[in-house]
Amino acid sequence: MFNFSDTGLRTPPPARWPGARRRLYLFSPLPPQRNGLADYIVEYLPMLAADFELCLVAESGRTAEASAALAGMRLKVLDEAAFLARQPEPGAQILYNVGNNGDCAYMLDHLHRFPGTVIVHDVSLFYLHQVALQMERANGMFNHWVRDTGYEVPADFVGRDGSLTRTPGLLYQECLMVRRIAGSARGLMLHSRYAEARFRGGAFDVPLGIEHGRPVERIPHFVLPPAPAAADAQEVLQRFGVESGDILLLVPGFLTGNKMLYEVLVAFARARAAHPRLKLLFAGEERASEYAVSDRIRRLWPDGDGPRVTGYLDARELDVLLGRADLSFVLRYPTYGETSGILPRAVMGGGRVVTVDIGSYPEFESPLIDHVSIGAGLVDALHASIESACAGLPSAAARAERRAAEAQRVESLSPRALYPRVRKLLDTAWEGVR
Amino acid sequence: MIDADSVLASAPTSPRVGLVIDVWVDLFAAAVARNGALGNGLPVVLTDTLRALPLLETQGPVGWIHTAPWRYQDYMAVAQGQPAPRLRIEAAGAPGDATRLLRRSSLCLAAVPADRAPAIQMAALVSKALQARVPVLLYGPPAAAGWPAFEGIIRQGALQPVQASDARVLASAGLAGLLGDAGLCDIERALTLSAQLARSRQADLLLERMHDGRVKLRLRIDPVQVVAAGSQTLAHHIAHEGRALFNSRGLGAILLPWGAPCQARLLLRNVRARVDSSAIALGEHAISPTAVDYTDHGAFLRLAVPAVAPGQDALLHLSLPRDAVPGDGFCDIGAAEFTVETA
Numbered sequence: 001m002f003n004f005s006d007t008g009l010r011t012p013p014p015a016r017w018p019g020a021r022r023r024l025y026l027f028s029p030l031p032p033q034r035n036g037l038a039d040y041i042v043e044y045l046p047m048l049a050a051d052f053e054l055c056l057v058a059e060s061g062r063t064a065e066a067s068a069a070l071a072g073m074r075l076k077v078l079d080e081a082a083f084l085a086r087q088p089e090p091g092a093q094i095l096y097n098v099g100n101n102g103d104c105a106y107m108l109d110h111l112h113r114f115p116g117t118v119i120v121h122d123v124s125l126f127y128l129h130q131v132a133l134q135m136e137r138a139n140g141m142f143n144h145w146v147r148d149t150g151y152e153v154p155a156d157f158v159g160r161d162g163s164l165t166r167t168p169g170l171l172y173q174e175c176l177m178v179r180r181i182a183g184s185a186r187g188l189m190l191h192s193r194y195a196e197a198r199f200r201g202g203a204f205d206v207p208l209g210i211e212h213g214r215p216v217e218r219i220p221h222f223v224l225p226p227a228p229a230a231a232d233a234q235e236v237l238q239r240f241g242v243e244s245g246d247i248l249l250l251v252p253g254f255l256t257g258n259k260m261l262y263e264v265l266v267a268f269a270r271a272r273a274a275h276p277r278l279k280l281l282f283a284g285e286e287r288a289s290e291y292a293v294s295d296r297i298r299r300l301w302p303d304g305d306g307p308r309v310t311g312y313l314d315a316r317e318l319d320v321l322l323g324r325a326d327l328s329f330v331l332r333y334p335t336y337g338e339t340s341g342i343l344p345r346a347v348m349g350g351g352r353v354v355t356v357d358i359g360s361y362p363e364f365e366s367p368l369i370d371h372v373s374i375g376a377g378l379v380d381a382l383h384a385s386i387e388s389a390c391a392g393l394p395s396a397a398a399r400a401e402r403r404a405a406e407a408q409r410v411e412s413l414s415p416r417a418l419y420p421r422v423r424k425l426l427d428t429a430w431e432g433v434r
Numbered sequence: 435m436i437d438a439d440s441v442l443a444s445a446p447t448s449p450r451v452g453l454v455i456d457v458w459v460d461l462f463a464a465a466v467a468r469n470g471a472l473g474n475g476l477p478v479v480l481t482d483t484l485r486a487l488p489l490l491e492t493q494g495p496v497g498w499i500h501t502a503p504w505r506y507q508d509y510m511a512v513a514q515g516q517p518a519p520r521l522r523i524e525a526a527g528a529p530g531d532a533t534r535l536l537r538r539s540s541l542c543l544a545a546v547p548a549d550r551a552p553a554i555q556m557a558a559l560v561s562k563a564l565q566a567r568v569p570v571l572l573y574g575p576p577a578a579a580g581w582p583a584f585e586g587i588i589r590q591g592a593l594q595p596v597q598a599s600d601a602r603v604l605a606s607a608g609l610a611g612l613l614g615d616a617g618l619c620d621i622e623r624a625l626t627l628s629a630q631l632a633r634s635r636q637a638d639l640l641l642e643r644m645h646d647g648r649v650k651l652r653l654r655i656d657p658v659q660v661v662a663a664g665s666q667t668l669a670h671h672i673a674h675e676g677r678a679l680f681n682s683r684g685l686g687a688i689l690l691p692w693g694a695p696c697q698a699r700l701l702l703r704n705v706r707a708r709v710d711s712s713a714i715a716l717g718e719h720a721i722s723p724t725a726v727d728y729t730d731h732g733a734f735l736r737l738a739v740p741a742v743a744p745g746q747d748a749l750l751h752l753s754l755p756r757d758a759v760p761g762d763g764f765c766d767i768g769a770a771e772f773t774v775e776t777a
Contacts, residue, residue, distance in 0.1 A: 060683040061756030063713070080685055081753035084664065085715035087505070106683060109665040113505045136667035136682050137764075 022430070024052035025083060025116070027107045028097035030062065031069035034285075034312065036341060037099045037121060043222060043415040044422065049074040051423060052093075057083045059106040080106065087114055093430050098181065100125050105132035112180065117187030117429045123198040125177040130164065139163035149179040150204065178202035187429025188216045189422070192360035213432045217425040220363075223344035223413040226403050227319035236320040240281055240310055247390055249280045250325035250351075252318060253342045255309065257290030260331035260356075260378065265293075265300060267382035268307065275390050280307035283321050322349030323403075327389040329382070330355040333374045343369075344410065350394075350403035354385045366406060454776050455601040456485065456692035457651065458618045459543060459573055464489035465627040471612055472540035472569075476521075480544040480559055482552040484508070484662070484747035487543075488655055488691045489627070492636040497539065498522040499532045499559060501552040506662035506749065507669040508689050516676050517658045525559060532559060537566040541609075546574030546581055546602075548744035553580025557587055564591040569606045573618075576602040578744065619776070621649055649776045653691060657700075657767040662687040662749055671764065678767040684754030688767065690716075693742035694774045698750070701769040703732035705758040713753040717743045721750075732768055 029035040054075040058066040067077040094116025098104050140161035146153050159165045182203030190196045208214050268280045297306045328346040346353045347366045355361045357371040372381040478497040509517035525532040542563040547553045593604040597617025628641035638654035657678035663669035668681045680686035714721040727734040742748045
């Protein structure tokens with residue numbers, strides 16, 4: 001057992017900054033990393049850079065590429081070593097942009113020692129902690145960490161050295177590993193009612209709120225306006241075999257094991273019998289270790305006339321496809337994240353969207369969204385959605401109208417509209433520390 | 435970026451005295467401890483930053499009491515055993531432990547903080563040591579903002595000023611007597627200590643009198659005694675493997691002995707690519723290696739390290755290129771050497 005702990009350290013009182021912009025250190029995955037958190041934070045960078053002396057702390061080894069990707073912006077990109085060498089720096093504030101993925105693992109080395117405001121994108125940070133320990137070759141500490149957070153991993157799943165031998169599914173669904181984050185945070189931002197409720201449940205004994213020096217703000221994930229029509233939209237569509245008369249079904253985003261991919265395939269196969277012009281496109285990078293969708297397609301359509309998998313798409317290509325899709329499937333289950341931006345982005349495309357009725361998904365409302373329940377009737381429900389989309393295909397003009405209406409409706413969710421609330425949270429957290 | 439030639443001349447002569455005061459305190463305290471002039475109990479250092487006094491530690495365990503939280507785990511090398519965490523206590527978090535340690539100490543060295551708030555807290559601790567009749571040595575740059583907090587106990591404890599060039603040093607009467615007329619910066623005492631430590635193989639310390647009367651110290655030290663872990667996982671690996679490790683991202687930190695401007699030479703082992711482009715930082719300074727020699731043993735990194743700023747931890751942070759870190763192990767520091775010129 002260590003008598004050294006990287007948790008629960010006091011923050012020294014910050015110096016006052018009369019008239020000066022205070023320094024803000026921001027920890028986040030950064031471009032050009034293929035990470036939604038990098039895409040997320042980029043939208044706020046110009047506004048943060050205007051209000052703060054902004055220093056981005058990139059994961060060690062990624063500083064050069066991030067500096068190049070963000071060249072021209074009024075900010076500095078620092079290596080972790082440079083950040084650490086400046087600490088303690090009582091006159092500076094820190095912001096962490098945390099999600100449940102390995103690109104955030106480096107933040108765990110700093111978040112507890114140098115407390116700051118934390119944007120929590122996922123309310124289970126189980127995988128993040130697991131990956132962080134794997135990267136540091138310290139798997140044996142996992143059971144100890146889970147215990148720290150107030151839970152107990154069933155003995156059957158724990159190795160003799162304390163490592164997790166396999167993932168207990170039920171455990172994964174709990175709001176794990178958020179308690180330590182909450183305990184160290186000096187301010188918290190969550191995106192939805194669902195996430196806030198789950199987070200509070202996970203951090204069951206950590207006093208939250210301004211009065212406890214941990215202001216909590218619920219600030220929705222922003223929605224970007226529809227992308228302007230790409231000049232090469234036709235080329236992109238042709239590259240993926242989409243023709244003008246096709247009815248396009250789209251599964252956007254990383255093709256992970258929890259996107260109901262098999263159910264979509266089955267529903268598509270049923271509907272296609274009646275609608276030969278139906279095309280299904282899996283618009284994202286395949287995670288074959290979680291679900292081998294390409295292999296499954298080859299087995300179901302051995303002649304090669306089945307759905308296609310595009311591989312990783314950049315934002316522009318994805319927007320072209322979302323703008324063309326007649327029906328998109330956003331079906332992450334189980335889900336502990338937020339809407340992750342893909343749901344509103346799909347809606348901005350103007351086509352219909354099917355999503356699950358769990359987690360934070362029902363909180364994003366639009367007349368273009370159909371909700372389906374996970375369970376035995378899922379395939380039937382998806383089939384019905386496809387039929388409905390086929391029956392009500394809008395004209396190009398009607399679709400443009402839909403897009404314009406959606407854009408107007410979500411104007412209040414643009415990064416610029418939401419930023420004052422982000423700034424207010426940072427100021428409140430800062431005042432709390434002072 | 436810092437270059438080699440500018441480091442030792444980075445500060446004019448008089449302020450440099452303040453920067454190397456740790457060196458003289460270490461030499462004196464080690465000499466006193468070695469000569470059996472201390473009673474039972476540990477020497478205790480009061481500080482608000484992360485520091486090391488490696489010569490004093492050659493004479494046995496030293497207790498560290500901090501008036502501000504410290505954020506890194508560092509180690510004592512234990513003969514025939516795994517490294518043990520260095521004994522550090524945060525006074526605010528464990529006031530009882532801090533008081534007990536102080537009252538039973540054989541010597542109290544107090545580094546006057548650069549800020550007033552920690553100085554007030556430290557002065558209260560020094561007062562407890564004086565009440566327990568523990569010999570006390572206060573030291574720091576004369577301009578340190580913490581001095582006013584100590585004026586009361588300097589009068590009450592009848593602490594006597596000690597000759598220490600431009601640094602301000604005060605000591606209990608008994609200690610002042612041991613210091614003698616030459617005061618803290620006694621070169622003869624330092625040379626004698628160096629010879630004693632070398633003879634008894636307690637430290638690989640070479641002292642060399644320079645033509646202008648200054649002294650050059652070259653200390654070779656077990657890297658485990660200066661490595662600092664910034665996370666539980668790295669602390670675990672260092673304690674388990676007994677090596678001065680970098681983490682899997684190539685990130686590591688070492689505690690500079692004394693905090694004075696120095697030339698450092700580090701042997702980086704198990705590196706799988708060139709490390710010339712490593713990011714190295716001390717405070718606001720980004721440091722480039724003055725030379726990197728690649729050998730069969732590893733890469734020898736030569737650095738010109740500027741003085742540690744007041745109020746800052748004496749931690750040098752290194753970030754190795756990612757391709758230098760093996761996929762199935764860690765890089766480590768296999769040897770460390772520091773050269774300091776005293777005023």
